[in-house]
Amino acid sequence: MAVLKNHIIEIKNLSKAYATGTAESNVISDINLNIREGEFHILLGPSGCGKSTLLNIIAGLLRKTEGKISMNGKSIRTPDKDRGVVFQNADTAIYPWLTVYENVEYGLKINRVPKEERKKIVEHYIDMVGLSEHKDKFPGELSGGMKQRTQIARVLANDPQVLIMDEPFGALDAQTRRTMQQELIKIWQKTGKTIIFVTHDIQEALLLGTDISIMSKSPDAKIYQTYKVDFAYPRDETTEEFNAFYRTLNAHFIERDADESYDDLKIAI
Amino acid sequence: MASGIATWAILILLWFLASLSQDETFLPSPLETVQGTKEIITNGKLLLFSFVSLKRVLIGWSIGTLVAAPLGLVVGRVGFLRKLVEPFVNFFRFIPAMAFLTLFLMWFGVGESSKLILIIYGTVFTVMVNTIAGVIAVDPNRINSARTLGASEWQIIRTVIWPSIIPYVFTGARLGLGGSFSSIIAAEMLASKEGLGYLIYTSRLYFHTDWIFAGIICLGLLGYLSDKLLRILGNHLLKKYGVHEKVGF
Numbered sequence: 094m095a096v097l098k099n100h101i102i103e104i105k106n107l108s109k110a111y112a113t114g115t116a117e118s119n120v121i122s123d124i125n126l127n128i129r130e131g132e133f134h135i136l137l138g139p140s141g142c143g144k145s146t147l148l149n150i151i152a153g154l155l156r157k158t159e160g161k162i163s164m165n166g167k168s169i170r171t172p173d174k175d176r177g178v179v180f181q182n183a184d185t186a187i188y189p190w191l192t193v194y195e196n197v198e199y200g201l202k203i204n205r206v207p208k209e210e211r212k213k214i215v216e217h218y219i220d221m222v223g224l225s226e227h228k229d230k231f232p233g234e235l236s237g238g239m240k241q242r243t244q245i246a247r248v249l250a251n252d253p254q255v256l257i258m259d260e261p262f263g264a265l266d267a268q269t270r271r272t273m274q275q276e277l278i279k280i281w282q283k284t285g286k287t288i289i290f291v292t293h294d295i296q297e298a299l300l301l302g303t304d305i306s307i308m309s310k311s312p313d314a315k316i317y318q319t320y321k322v323d324f325a326y327p328r329d330e331t332t333e334e335f336n337a338f339y340r341t342l343n344a345h346f347i348e349r350d351a352d353e354s355y356d357d358l359k360i361a362i
Numbered sequence: 363m364a365s366g367i368a369t370w371a372i373l374i375l376l377w378f379l380a381s382l383s384q385d386e387t388f389l390p391s392p393l394e395t396v397q398g399t400k401e402i403i404t405n406g407k408l409l410l411f412s413f414v415s416l417k418r419v420l421i422g423w424s425i426g427t428l429v430a431a432p433l434g435l436v437v438g439r440v441g442f443l444r445k446l447v448e449p450f451v452n453f454f455r456f457i458p459a460m461a462f463l464t465l466f467l468m469w470f471g472v473g474e475s476s477k478l479i480l481i482i483y484g485t486v487f488t489v490m491v492n493t494i495a496g497v498i499a500v501d502p503n504r505i506n507s508a509r510t511l512g513a514s515e516w517q518i519i520r521t522v523i524w525p526s527i528i529p530y531v532f533t534g535a536r537l538g539l540g541g542s543f544s545s546i547i548a549a550e551m552l553a554s555k556e557g558l559g560y561l562i563y564t565s566r567l568y569f570h571t572d573w574i575f576a577g578i579i580c581l582g583l584l585g586y587l588s589d590k591l592l593r594i595l596g597n598h599l600l601k602k603y604g605v606h607e608k609v610g611f
Binding site: 203 | 501507508510511512522603
């Protein structure tokens, strides 16, 4: 194991409140999380637990209410191309009036990358996500998986330091999801990007992550445990170790269903 | 196409039957209308008047659309402007252009400008209301993904909002075109020496009911053809922005 790298994202006592009627309630509250460069960090939790809220704050799309959040020591206030976001719904994230090629080129054009350089980068990433044969098609002619690949290529082409992914494979059928997971691993290994990946699927978390942070339910959602996963890639979900780990993670959710008062669980970060 | 011909055949047949028991100056038969139409085609009036009306509509409508689309975009995008303009727009869009006809004639004279302003007025509100609705309907995901890729507000307006609202602007423009035809006919009836409205209004004085029919049919054709042309252009040039029709209407 190499020397531990620096924290790229640091989150301290982070809370986000929403006004509901007259009272304010915290969606997430007192979140503490450090993410190192090159990590594949999974945020795992039930639906509606505030994972997306946390992700949107990291992306800079939502403002925090309290606490600190920084990237490379600089406080996060607005979106930045250093933090690329792959949205769950590729249908609305990529632009239907642009071809696959033009969609992937979009961020580069916005950031005024010269044309020749643009072409090289776009073709590289379209190739990486396996869409070379479809690069002149419009999104309307693509399957759900292909749309999501387009979105991933668009974000990668922009060369962000951190890749933020909000249940990106949630809308795909099981088979396509599996293929996309395997390819994401390859892309992550090839590019060495830091990835923050939200999911509610324990198996997906274990197949992908180097680190898995478990989030409790909202309101006042917290991260109450982070696990390191040392299995080698590609991971095999049929091994005994994998299943043992699955049971460990799953226990958190069963416990919660049985007993809502899990605040006394040790926070082990 | 076949059903279209059937519709017209039935209509003309009914018209013919109705005209049998009526005087020519009250309800001319289809054949008498064709003969009357021939007269004003031969003396060049019908073509000239059609051209005059169409020219007024196209100029006024183009200006109105070109002004209203960017205006609607800015108003729709900037929250406080939207709140400021909303009551104003929703008040005036219920006042048809015709209501302003006498005022505009008084203010801008009986020449071309009052007629153009009338059409521009009608078009601006229709296109603006549609454009604003389009801006409000843009999926926030589209905007957020542009922001996270590094787009500035101006870049978002240019590269995300504008392409997203094109179908709305297009619908507004189509509706505006229809409104422009009604406005111009009314204006020409009251204050013009040329145009289809003038033809329809004055033919009565010469007991030429057949010319009135010719004018009305010509107006319907012009409206139909210009809308059809607009739709064909839209379907071809703006298809990738989502302007397309599965059912033609």
